[in-house]
Amino acid sequence: MANKVKETAKISNAVIKRLPRYRRYLKELKKKGVDKISSNELSNLIGYTASQIRQDLNNFGGFGQQGYGYNVEGLYNEISAILGLDREYKMVIVGAGNLGQALANYTHYYRAGFVVKALFDVNPRLVGLRINDIDVLDAEGLVEYVESNEIDLGIICTTKDSAQEIADKLCFAGVKGIWNFAQVDLEVPNHVALENVHLSDSLYTLAYKVSGNEGKL
Amino acid sequence: MANKVKETAKISNAVIKRLPRYRRYLKELKKKGVDKISSNELSNLIGYTASQIRQDLNNFGGFGQQGYGYNVEGLYNEISAILGLDREYKMVIVGAGNLGQALANYTHYYRAGFVVKALFDVNPRLVGLRINDIDVLDAEGLVEYVESNEIDLGIICTTKDSAQEIADKLCFAGVKGIWNFAQVDLEVPNHVALENVHLSDSLYTLAYKVSGNEGKL
DNA sequence: TAGATTGTTAATCGATTAACAATC
């Protein structure tokens, strides 16, 4: 087993959550024309310890070079690839209310690889609209659309009451992941990835910090 | 030091992040008319271990009763108070684009205690609009408005390039916390709370899980 | 080569889980 290929051991969630942040800082450095950076310099910028940075990166491979550091562009590309940002994702947004519309307008900016193909809603007053050149379709046709257009990701922007039903349909229709903005914990099959954005949970956490119950004030 | 009052030791972030979730489940139980619940029953619902639930709650006080369990409504109220949801927060949203507008329409639903007083933008085509009965004001007047209206929280929905400048102004004007949606890590004074919602980071995490680099597939 | 910095092992720290005495 002297194989150089990394065993694909389960990477901890804590590590994964830090990857997009590494990528952001590397992108900035790249933009500034910085060629190389050491774990120590990166630590000063990003706030993680140099040790943690080296540990994190070595989960995926030896991207650095002793005595030199890391090549900024190379590392940026590696992390992008690890995150799966070297391919395209076809998405649908279910729920064309304010948030769904905002995401339809924004998501394609984040990175060209995320393409919103359609929005869906049950409200007949929204069906037929075009948001950022994307059609709002009747939620009736969700499953068929997802199947025939090979949609990768479903974004749920409905109320919490219909979110699970939508999730079931999306999973049945074959999406690989769900980005959930509804205030509910969804049940999805093991092979479907789930990422939650619980905005009110986040706001409540802020309220906690502000309220002084933290004992720090 | 046989005082019954809990020492306000620093509560770990992991615990705080779970509180809104406890609250959500307790709210549901309350709605269903459930009076009491044991840590074991709650564990089955919520997915944390019973041991963790008891540990978490005991950071704040002994809310349960041996041989009985926890009173649902009582515990709900306690957690709400710990989170600081028993008071009102005056907020401004800076950046009246799609996301800012969406939040202006949504946030007050989350809980009556969060009141958006005004939106701000630099774009003259947005200034003067009314979103959900909330005025869009000229960003010029931000500091003065926050000061004279005793705003508690600032919500940043601008691009990453202006986010730090806005944060500085908000802090200078005296907000107690910032809810940041811009894709940048902000610097704020110690006494100002900061909660980030990095949507693209979240989307990239989803891409990672879906892409199969996880080694689980 | 000498100096620098990684990759990786070992030590520490913190968070989660298990166990059980206290007590309702």
Place this chain on the structure above:
DNA sequence: TAGATTGTTAATCGATTAACAATC
């Protein structure tokens, strides 16, 4: 009282940090 379940201490597990040998 006996049974149930908490509150809390102890054990375990995992993640972070420190240290240093490998090596560019």
